Amino acid sequence: MEIRYITCICCPFGCQIEVAVGSGGIQSISGYTCNRGLNFAANEVNHPERMVTTTVRVIGGMQPQVSVKTRKGIPKSEVFRCMEELKSVEVHAPVRIGDLIRENICGTGIDVIATKDVQQINFQNFSD
Amino acid sequence: MKTYDLIVIGGGPAGMAAAISARENGCEDVLILERGSSLGGILNQCIHNGFGLLTFHEELTGPEYAARYAEKICALNIDYQLNTTVIRIDREKKVTAINADKGLQILQSKTIILAMGCRERPRGALNIPGSRPAGIFSAGTAQRIINIDGYMPGHNVVILGSGDIGLIMARRMTLEGAKVKVVAELMPYSSGLKRNIVQCLDDFGIPLKFRTSVVKIHGDKRLTGVTLARMDDRNKPIPDTEEFYECDTLLLSVGLIPENEISDEAGIPLDPSTCGPVVNNDFETEAEGIFACGNVLHVHDLVDFVSQEAASAGKNAACYIRRNGLSNKERTVRLFGSDGVRYTVPQILNPDRKDEDLTVRFRVGEVYQNAFISVFFNDQCILRRKKPIVTPGEMELIKLRKEQINQFPDLKSITIKIEKG
Ligand SMILES: Cc1cc2nc3c(=O)[nH]c(=O)nc-3n(C[C@H](O)[C@H](O)[C@H](O)COP(=O)(O)OP(=O)(O)OC[C@H]3O[C@@H](n4cnc5c(N)ncnc54)[C@H](O)[C@@H]3O)c2cc1C
Ligand code: SF4
Numbered sequence: 001m002e003i004r005y006i007t008c009i010c011c012p013f014g015c016q017i018e019v020a021v022g023s024g025g026i027q028s029i030s031g032y033t034c035n036r037g038l039n040f041a042a043n044e045v046n047h048p049e050r051m052v053t054t055t056v057r058v059i060g061g062m063q064p065q066v067s068v069k070t071r072k073g074i075p076k077s078e079v080f081r082c083m084e085e086l087k088s089v090e091v092h093a094p095v096r097i098g099d100l101i102r103e104n105i106c107g108t109g110i111d112v113i114a115t116k117d118v119q120q121i122n123f124q125n126f127s128d
Numbered sequence: 129m130k131t132y133d134l135i136v137i138g139g140g141p142a143g144m145a146a147a148i149s150a151r152e153n154g155c156e157d158v159l160i161l162e163r164g165s166s167l168g169g170i171l172n173q174c175i176h177n178g179f180g181l182l183t184f185h186e187e188l189t190g191p192e193y194a195a196r197y198a199e200k201i202c203a204l205n206i207d208y209q210l211n212t213t214v215i216r217i218d219r220e221k222k223v224t225a226i227n228a229d230k231g232l233q234i235l236q237s238k239t240i241i242l243a244m245g246c247r248e249r250p251r252g253a254l255n256i257p258g259s260r261p262a263g264i265f266s267a268g269t270a271q272r273i274i275n276i277d278g279y280m281p282g283h284n285v286v287i288l289g290s291g292d293i294g295l296i297m298a299r300r301m302t303l304e305g306a307k308v309k310v311v312a313e314l315m316p317y318s319s320g321l322k323r324n325i326v327q328c329l330d331d332f333g334i335p336l337k338f339r340t341s342v343v344k345i346h347g348d349k350r351l352t353g354v355t356l357a358r359m360d361d362r363n364k365p366i367p368d369t370e371e372f373y374e375c376d377t378l379l380l381s382v383g384l385i386p387e388n389e390i391s392d393e394a395g396i397p398l399d400p401s402t403c404g405p406v407v408n409n410d411f412e413t414e415a416e417g418i419f420a421c422g423n424v425l426h427v428h429d430l431v432d433f434v435s436q437e438a439a440s441a442g443k444n445a446a447c448y449i450r451r452n453g454l455s456n457k458e459r460t461v462r463l464f465g466s467d468g469v470r471y472t473v474p475q476i477l478n479p480d481r482k483d484e485d486l487t488v489r490f491r492v493g494e495v496y497q498n499a500f501i502s503v504f505f506n507d508q509c510i511l512r513r514k515k516p517i518v519t520p521g522e523m524e525l526i527k528l529r530k531e532q533i534n535q536f537p538d539l540k541s542i543t544i545k546i547e548k549g
Contacts, residue, residue, distance in 0.1 A: 007323060007325075008323070009323040009327045010181075011181050011187075012321055012323060012522075014321060014322030014323045014326075050327065050331070051177050053175050053176045053189055054175070054303060054304075055175065055274075055275055057278070067175035067191050067275065069177060076331070080303070097191075097192060097195055115188075115189040115191050115192045116172075116175075116191040116192075117195070
């Protein structure tokens with residue numbers, strides 16, 4: 001049996017969790033403070049996930065880009081592919097918090113959404 | 129001249145939460161003055177998730193957390209001016225601000241809340257030998273360049289300092305295709321959150337070297353590399369431990385300093401340990417009617433605590449107006465940190481003013497394992513709490529019940545200590 005030490009990343013307390021893994025899978029989990037930690041530790045051993053936060057280009061916006069996130073964690077192994085796929089994405093202003101930016105990123109079933117408002121450029125502001 | 133009830137300086141999470149709470153507690157004329165082009169402060173460039181778990185029970189990104197408060201500011205019709213810098217305040221609560229539209233404004237208020245946040249320690253303060261080529265950025269500047277402006281400052285990166293901003297930027301630059309070679313930390317521990325070491329460094333196999341620092345900077349026009357060396361206990365490089373790292377970018381994440389120039393000029397006493405104003409349990413500075421909260425008061429790792437503290441400051445400003453300034457002469461109890469406790473906030477308790485439990489926040493100076501946090505009322509130990517680990521990177525908190533405090537009519541001092549287990 002193998003003991004894996006995992007630092008929970010679900011909240012700032014960062015509990016140290018011990019997972020005992022045997023041939024048949026997880027045998028026991030200890031050291032967590034709440035259920036989020038329990039779930040995290042189990043996932044981390046079997047199929048680790050990470051939320052991805054980055055930016056995509058905005059056309060015609062008051063700012064050149066908008067911050068985005070995957071709605072939930074995606075498999076850790078897909079993180080770089082997700083970044084790659086988002087590189088080619090451009091959106092038109094205005095963008096609102098929560099707007100869908102990319103559906104089903106990398107076939108994970110998870111959407112990427114905007115986390116910031118970006119207003120449209122108002123050309124009247126530049127006259128006179 | 130119009131007199132505001134409250135002028136809040138800074139429209140980051142602290143300023144917004146303070147203004148909202150003041151309004152909800154009866155302040156009519158509230159004005160926020162913000163130097164930047166939008167509300168939200170540093171959160172606008174912190175696009176990663178990890179904000180608001182305590183407040184909203186969900187994990188938000190920085191801009192989302194800021195937006196929740198900005199919406200409330202609009203819903204409550206709280207006035208704010210953007211692109212407006214406060215250059216002076218005084219104890220009579222006159223605020224001098226400048227912006228492009230209105231020029232110089234002198235505004236009168238009954239109360240002021242200081243919420244100017246922090247700025248990063250500049251490199252000059254660090255005395256790194258070598259030339260001064262391009263390619264050296266503070267981690268927060270790099271964060272703004274990448275997340276707001278949309279440029280990559282470089283491709284081969286060394287990071288000095290393992291504060292949260294440096295850790296977050298290690299991941300951010302890696303995801304954007306850069307190679308982050310190493311994070312060097314002078315101290316034997318990280319001042320960043322554990323979760324950030326895991327998800328920003330370990331996830332990508334980025335090494336973190338403790339007791340290591342930059343001893344030389346190479347390059348003429350553009351940075352070409354840095355030399356790192358191990359440091360001894362006196363922070364002197366250990367001979368023959370030098371290692372050259374080729375890189376075009378050096379990020380400095382060596383800590384934040386509360387931005388208190390205008391507080392200092394107004395003669396508001398600052399605490400040398402926090403670099404923020406000395407405050408009482410109302411978050412009131414030693415200048416009557418002027419309050420402080422958020423990173424300008426002491427550096428926070430968690431925005432949730434900033435918002436809590438700020439809400440309390442806002443409410444207290446509203447109370448101050450209601451009772452028309454200070455009332456009776458009050459008892460004053462000093463709070464001290466000693467034996468490993470670097471500071472406490474608040475530094476002063478006025479027990480007569482408020483019948484509430486007291487929350488004391490503090491930081492320790494080094495890592496302690498299985499130690500006790502002990503609280504002394506005068507010379508008497510009234511609380512001892514065992515902690516598996518306390519580290520300088522994480523702010524600690526202790527709550528003292530009002531009954532406990534009221535049982536001590538001749539309370540003069542409260543001391544918080546670390547006692548080894
Ligand atoms: C990179 C980074 C990562 C972080 N990660 C997390 C995290 O994952 N989770 C978490 O909970 N917390 C995190 N934090 C901490 C949190 O963001 C801060 O504690 C919080 O933003 C502090 O709020 P504040 O309002 O005090 O300061 P700020 O956000 O700095 O706001 C201060 C505002 O005051 C304005 N100002 C300053 N001087 C003047 C003046 N003279 N006149 C007018 N306006 C002025 C500034 O422009 C600014 O908008 C992080 C912080 C950083 C920097
Ligand atoms: S186990 Fe719970 S309390 Fe501990 S770090 Fe994870 S989420 Fe936070």
